[in-house]
Amino acid sequence: MQLISCPWCGPREETEFHYGGQAFVEYPARPADLDDVEWAHFLFFRANPRGEFAERWSHSAGCRRWFNAVRDTVSYQFAGTYKPGDPTPKQQQKNGAVQ
Template identity: 60%
Template sequence: MLLIACPYCGNRPETEFRCGGQAHIARPADPTALDDDAWSAHLFVRANPRGIHAERWCHAHGCGRWFNALRDTVSDRFLETYPVGAQPSRSIETEARA
């Protein structure tokens, strides 16, 4: 079983968590200025890279809090978890080269 390190609760089984998609997506300053295609792209189009990816996760069956994680999409290995609003201690580009 895969253990995920919740930054608030510690290591817990993967069945307690839900993925919320790509992390660090900034909301447009003025969404009304976007046409329908641009707004649709903002809401639904996300990166799906092979390798290191920043994602949002919710500890749904635990503390219920959201956090971010760096995860390798090839190996499904979690490299780091950190609170929402924080930045990871390592860069995605550096990890991708390692």
């Protein structure tokens, strides 16, 4: 079983978490102006890269808070987790901060 590090609670078993999809998906500026095809693209079409990917996760069996993570989609290994609004793990490494 893999451990996922909640930014508030620390490392916990992966069964305590739920995947929330791709991070940083912007809500449409004028949602009333979207047709059905545009809504479908907003709701269902997401990137599916091979490698590092920014995601949203919820610590549903713990503090119940949402957080962001960078995870490798090939190995399933987490590069880091962080609170919304905090720098990504890559930015933290560049600034010399500890993850």
